[in-house]
Amino acid sequence: MGVVAREGEDELRPELTRPDTSLHASWLATYAEWPAGSHMDGAGLAAGDDVTTREGFAAWVAKLHRSADPAVTPAPGRAHSTYWWITNGDTCLGALELRHALTPLLLEAGGHIGYSVCPRYRRRGLATWALDTALDRARARGMDEVLLTCSPDNHASARIIERAGGVLEDVRDTVIGPKQRYWIAL
Numbered sequence: 457m458g459v460v461a462r463e464g465e466d467e468l469r470p471e472l473t474r475p476d477t478s479l480h481a482s483w484l485a486t487y488a489e490w491p492a493g494s495h496m497d498g499a500g501l502a503a504g505d506d507v508t509t510r511e512g513f514a515a516w517v518a519k520l521h522r523s524a525d526p527a528v529t530p531a532p533g534r535a536h537s538t539y540w541w542i543t544n545g546d547t548c549l550g551a552l553e554l555r556h557a558l559t560p561l562l563l564e565a566g567g568h569i570g571y572s573v574c575p576r577y578r579r580r581g582l583a584t585w586a587l588d589t590a591l592d593r594a595r596a597r598g599m600d601e602v603l604l605t606c607s608p609d610n611h612a613s614a615r616i617i618e619r620a621g622g623v624l625e626d627v628r629d630t631v632i633g634p635k636q637r638y639w640i641a642l
């Protein structure tokens with residue numbers, strides 16, 4: 457499935473873009489639409505990150521870049537991750553994270569890839585497109601397989617993972633709730 461255009465709207469030409477401070481205003485506009493209290497999966501946003509000020513946003517973007525740098529040791533219990541923003545031109549539509557390896561918690565519950573799409577842009581095929589593109593990038597990194605997880609009630613995510621070739625290994629009760637765990641061979 458491609459990324460669909462809605463009547464009266466231009467066709468989307470999505471890209472997975474390296475986080476960049478030039479997209480600050482657009483990123484904030486997306487963030488403002490996020491339902492209060494819900495986690496922005498795949499964005500790498502932690503409590504205490506200041507994304508509002510120009511300096512804070514630049515520091516956060518630099519932190520996202522550092523997390524992919526093999527020369528920088530991840531914090532205890534964390535894995536190296538590459539972050540991208542799902543963009544259309546200079547508009548942010550969502551986020552996706554590819555973890556380079558699994559920690560025990562990621563193996564149990566989090567998996568290699570997390571993603572989210574801004575509410576306004578959902579149900580247009582964007583997450584499906586973003587996952588397919590991320591799988592190509594994982595392949596290009598030399599990864600053989602990736603683990604994806606979702607809550608049993610996240611039907612959209614389960615559908616996306618299954619359509620991308622995810623094979624259900626099991627459903628586990630984890631410290632972050634029940635998780636369906638799927639492997640995708642690359």
Ligand SMILES: CC(C)(COP(=O)(O)OP(=O)(O)OC[C@H]1O[C@@H](n2cnc3c(N)ncnc32)[C@H](O)[C@@H]1OP(=O)(O)O)[C@@H](O)C(=O)NCCC(=O)NCCS
Pocket residue numbers: 457497570571572573574577578579580581582583584585605606607610611612613615616
């Ligand atoms: C899950 C999420 C990323 C889906 O993004 P999206 O761009 O709307 O997904 P797509 O348009 O590619 O849709 C993929 C499939 O899910 C279905 N779907 C989308 N939203 C759905 C919903 N709320 N309920 C049921 N099915 C849904 C779509 O219909 C499509 O299936 P189809 O092709 O058979 O019609 C988005 O809802 C989101 O950001 N949710 C919050 C964060 C999250 O849950 N991330 C995943 C964590 S595991």
